[in-house]
Amino acid sequence: MASKYESLVRPPLVDGSKNYHQVTEDIVRPIEAPPTRAWWIGFIISVILLLFGVYSIYREVTYGVGQWNLNKTIGWGWDITNFVWWVGIGHAGTLISAILLLFRQGWRTGVNRAAEAMTIFAVMCAGQFPIWHMGRVWMAFFVLPYPNTRGPLWVNFNSPLLWDVFAISTYFTVSLLFWYSGLLPDLASIRDRAKLKWRKHMYGVLSFGWTGSTKHWQRHESLSLVLAGLSTPLVLSVHTIVSFDFATSVIPGWHTTIFPPYFVAGAIFSGFAMVQTLLLVTRKVLKLEDYITIEHIEVMNKVIVLTGSIVGIAYLTELFISWYGINKYENWAFFQNRLNLFSPYGWSYWLMMGCNVISPQIFWFRKMRRNIAVTFFMSVIVNIGMWFERFVIIVTSIYRDYIPSSWATYYRPTIWEVGFYMGTFGLFFTCYFLFSKFFPVIAIAEIKHILKRSGENYKKKMVDVEAKDVEEYFHETQHAHH
Numbered sequence: 001m002a003s004k005y006e007s008l009v010r011p012p013l014v015d016g017s018k019n020y021h022q023v024t025e026d027i028v029r030p031i032e033a034p035p036t037r038a039w040w041i042g043f044i045i046s047v048i049l050l051l052f053g054v055y056s057i058y059r060e061v062t063y064g065v066g067q068w069n070l071n072k073t074i075g076w077g078w079d080i081t082n083f084v085w086w087v088g089i090g091h092a093g094t095l096i097s098a099i100l101l102l103f104r105q106g107w108r109t110g111v112n113r114a115a116e117a118m119t120i121f122a123v124m125c126a127g128q129f130p131i132w133h134m135g136r137v138w139m140a141f142f143v144l145p146y147p148n149t150r151g152p153l154w155v156n157f158n159s160p161l162l163w164d165v166f167a168i169s170t171y172f173t174v175s176l177l178f179w180y181s182g183l184l185p186d187l188a189s190i191r192d193r194a195k196l197k198w199r200k201h202m203y204g205v206l207s208f209g210w211t212g213s214t215k216h217w218q219r220h221e222s223l224s225l226v227l228a229g230l231s232t233p234l235v236l237s238v239h240t241i242v243s244f245d246f247a248t249s250v251i252p253g254w255h256t257t258i259f260p261p262y263f264v265a266g267a268i269f270s271g272f273a274m275v276q277t278l279l280l281v282t283r284k285v286l287k288l289e290d291y292i293t294i295e296h297i298e299v300m301n302k303v304i305v306l307t308g309s310i311v312g313i314a315y316l317t318e319l320f321i322s323w324y325g326i327n328k329y330e331n332w333a334f335f336q337n338r339l340n341l342f343s344p345y346g347w348s349y350w351l352m353m354g355c356n357v358i359s360p361q362i363f364w365f366r367k368m369r370r371n372i373a374v375t376f377f378m379s380v381i382v383n384i385g386m387w388f389e390r391f392v393i394i395v396t397s398i399y400r401d402y403i404p405s406s407w408a409t410y411y412r413p414t415i416w417e418v419g420f421y422m423g424t425f426g427l428f429f430t431c432y433f434l435f436s437k438f439f440p441v442i443a444i445a446e447i448k449h450i451l452k453r454s455g456e457n458y459k460k461k462m463v464d465v466e467a468k469d470v471e472e473y474f475h476e477t478q479h480a481h482h
Contacts, residue, residue, distance in 0.1 A: 053423005
């Protein structure tokens with residue numbers, strides 16, 4: 001019998017009859033061709049949004065946080081909601097890169113490059129919200145613990161807000177290294193193919209003199225494994241620490257021990273949804289359907305239905321504990337402020353439940369998991385739901401305090417809060433458009449690595465060899481029997 005490492009039952013991860021040269025041609029084509037009209041339209045819209053965001057921040061820094069609709073009761077609003085949302089979106093990239101690399105999952109290769117880039121851009125967007133939220137942003141360096149002349153004034157190491165600074169900066173650094181080290185072999189491929197002098201020079205500098213020697217590959221492999229080992233605990237720790245911003249307080253609705261695992265599951269849930277949104281568009285526009293296959297989309301939808309169900313269990317656990325516990329304020333926070341459809345924010349709780357818990361259950365059906373239109377629609381719905389989850393946690397827990405006299409008026413964001421949020425979308429998509437134009441969206445070297453195992457034509461050959469072996473074996477046994 002032919003010995004194999006790859007199951008023949010599994011569908012191929014690279015469609016069509018591809019060889020190594022064809023893989024390079026297909027993935028590098030969008031980089032070498034001039035930008036399309038669609039690319040320019042998308043890029044210009046992103047830049048306009050980014051400029052609107054810059055102006056919104058200018059308003060807030062010049063005139064103070066009063067430009068936002070925050071008040072005495074609601075000290076956190078859209079800014080921290082968006083901060084947690086963006087950090088969550090950044091989770092899928094590192095998970096796909098690190099954990100799936102350590103578990104040797106072949107299907108990660110089609111999606112990991114774009115997902116890692118998405119992580120970096122999302123963390124860049126997230127990190128801005130706490131900084132500008134400070135109001136006096138020129139005092140931001142007070143957050144960093146460093147020897148200074150301020151005497152006994154030192155950062156508060158008990159504060160989860162300080163742990164956020166460490167967690168997110170570490171996460172960003174490791175993700176950036178992971179993404180960039182994976183790019184090196186591909187940048188060298190583009191350098192060697194470049195016809196124009198400036199391209200040859202630019203990719204030559206970016207590829208750090210990569211030659212593809214055995215020593216380079218060995219070091220590349222070692223570095224990838226070390227970074228994967230570092231990133232794996234980071235995937236779990238970053239959103240755990242973000243959840244401590246809430247869980248370590250004594251505010252009803254926040255003071256919950258289930259927050260860390262439920263935030264991590266929610267982050268992976270929203271991150272995978274965002275990867276789906278981006279990759280479904282990318283594969284269509286850049287004509288990469290042979291590399292980001294229906295198989296990849298189905299596997300990611302399985303992750304979405306799993307994490308969505310975990311999040312659903314967490315919501316029900318919160319409700320059960322607030323009902324079972326003796327704290328009447330906790331009970332009020334859940335049953336009067338959230339579950340009650342007629343309370344001012346009741347609608348947002350039910351919207352969150354519908355988007356995050358009920359709608360992903362459609363992915364139990366294989367036909368739905370493999371449907372492009374359904375997947376795209378659902379990926380957007382999931383991220384709307386996850387945004388509302390953060391909004392519900394923050395606003396519905398604090399807008400009605402212990403003393404009814406301090407109950408806030410209905411909180412709605414000002415145009416500058418919305419502008420800041422739109423500006424981060426502008427930043428995210430501006431970066432993503434530039435990335436898709438100047439860098440390979442799919443890891444060429446890694447696709448080549450799995451091609452002989454999981455390419456469609458190689459699978460067919462293996463099936464033919466297997467059938468032939470079985471036939472020979474059958475004839476031999478028949479012969480021996482006679």
